[in-house]
Structure formats: C-alpha cells, structure tokens
Amino acid sequence: MGNAQYKLYYFGFKFRAEVIRLIFEAAGKPYEDIRFEQSKWPEYKSMAPFGTAPFLQVTSGSQTLCLGESVAIARYLARKFKLAGKSDEEAAIVDMYGDHITDLMNAMVRLFSEKDEQKKKQDQEKFDNETLPKHLKNLEERIIQSRSGFVAPSGLTWVDLYLFNFLDLQGDKAQTLFNNFPNIKKLDEKVRSNPKIAQYLKRRPVTPF
Template sequence: QPTYKYTYFDARLRGEFIRFILSYAGVEFEDNRVKGEDWPSLKPTTPFGQVPVLEVKKGSKVTEIAQSQAIARYLANEFGLYGRNNLENAVIDMYGAQLGDLFDAFSTSFNSNTTLSFFTEVWPRNFQFFEDRLNKNGNGFLVGKRLSWADIYLSQMTDFIQNKDEFLNKFPLVKALDKKVRSIPKIADWIKRRPDGDF
C-alpha cells in the first residue's frame, strides 16, 4: 500500500476536491497545508512551481504528481471513480476539464473586476450545462450508473457559490447530486473534521 502526502495551500479552492477524493478512498493522507510565507522556498521544488502536488510513496520510491486533474485521474483509477470503459472515462474527463476551466475563470474573476458577471452569468450558464447533462443521464450521476471523480468535482465546486442553497434551487439535479456526494459517510466525515475557512 502506498502512502500519500498531499500539498496545497491552507484553503479549499482548487485543491479541495482532491481531499474529497482521498477521503472517499478511505486512505490516510498527510494534509500538508503550505503557509504563504513558506511558499517561495517550496515553489521551486515542485514540478511546475504550483500546487496541488500529490506525493505517492511506494517503498522507497516517491513519485510527485502535479496538476489537479492528473492527480484526480490517478486516484480515480486506483479507487474506482471511473466508468466501465474507455468511452465513459473520456466523458468523465470531459466534465472534469469543463469544471477545471470553470475554476480557472472563477480565479481570474477575482483578479479583475468581473466577479459580479461571473456570479450572474458564468456560474448559471455552467450549472445549466450540468443540470441538462444530469437530466439526460437520468439517474443522478453524470456518467453511467455510478459515482465518478467528475461528480465529486461538481459537488465540491458548489462550495464557491454565494447563497448556494438559493442558487441551487434552480438546478435541482445538481443540488441532489451535491447532497448525495456530501452524504457519503467518508466524505461527510471529512467535511466535519476539515479545518474551517471561507474559501
């Protein structure tokens, strides 16, 4: 059994869905939360100067994985969060990529004056895509008949919405999926014991 060290900032943001996945997997992981003042010295030691990074230690061999979606896919393969075949996996990855783009847009909106249009336009447009897709698949999951890493990512993304409950009333299938993911005992337990924070 490998051991896992997960490095991200002391925040949920782009890194939290991986913590959901690690919790779902039921594996112990070191939740290494880098402080702002320690980041400049750590940055050059990471593969691309960014976090998240997952270190997977098997025996004496340590492999570092950067890029959140590469980490998610690795864990999905290890812990049964993919589909039944390559085609289902491609569609799961498609949703993951869309959510990654959405997060990129969300973080860019912080650094410009577009936060408002983000909340009135970009969130609703994207959540409508996912609502329609859930409606089409018809069983509460994005792909096939079981939970995938994209379902977990979509659920975690709702953390960043202002007035989440009210907002999600317009997207009842996303709301139900979010509730289902957060009710999975190992994820519910993580949410209970994780550090507090606004983001």
C-alpha cells in the same frame, strides 16, 4: 505503485486541492494532508514539478513520483481508486464535464485577481448571468440523462466531487443556484451525505475558500 504512501501539499484552504482530498476521502484511502502557511511556500516550491501547488508525492518502496496540476492529480487518483467511470466511454464523459468545471474554476480565479474594480464588476456580472448558468445547465442536463443522480450512469466519480467543491466555494450563492438546478442540488446532497465524505466535512478545517 502498490502500497503507496501519499503526501498532498497545499496551502491551508480548499480551492484547487479540495477535489483531491475528497477523492482520497470517498475512496477511504489514507494520505498525509500537508497544509502550509503562505510564508512557508518558498520552502516547498522547489519540490513542486512546475513550482505550483497543489502537488502530490507518491512513494512506493524506493520510488517516488511527484505530480503537479490539480486536475491531473485528481484523474490519476480517480483511476487508481475506481472513481473515474466504469468504461473508457464513461471516463471520457466524466473528463469532459471535469474540464467544463475547470473552466468555471479558472473564471473564478480571473475574478479574484482582477484589480480594476470597474472591470471586476462587469466580469462578475457576466460570470453570474452568463457563464455560470450556461455551464450549470449543461451539468443539470447531463445528470438527468445519466439517471443515476450523478454525472456518470454507474454512480459516483471524481467529477461529482469536483462539482460539489465548486458549489461549496460559492458560499451562500449556492442556495440560489440550487433553486434553478434541482438535480445539481440533489447531487450536492448525495455527495454531502456519503458517509465517508460526511465524516470528513465534520472534521476538515473551516476556511473562507
């Protein structure tokens, strides 16, 4: 779809949509960032492929494509904008680590939605002491192996932006994590200092998550 126009629909926070916004920003591609209040969701829900947000509308001429599922959208745009890896093999590695980060994102969602305080406390401890260090250790080793400072040897891909967003969602806790994973810290700094991303971070709305 050449000369496509992109409209991204999501609530007024980062979470699942932010990796998509970061891909548009890193690629320098224009898009409409439609952030709506929770009260407006019923109006948009019928437009979404699975009745979930975020979703993306891609319009080219008389054709409109509507995509749901944040990671599927991220992969589609990354391929379009050359942020998916330089070969099929690199793209597969990037996807693999992307799925690894999705595991962490999903674990975070389960923590948010757990109502039983006792169980929540146990789950949080398990996440902080087992799940998170294990996944970050795998990513740290991958960055060392790739020698580019990123997950892929060829440089920046969408998975680096996804990792950056995940770390950003950790708030103050990220600083402690960086002490144990110096290469992840360097990757975070590289993404943050990318000129296009740096400009976006200055102007994006401040939200708790």
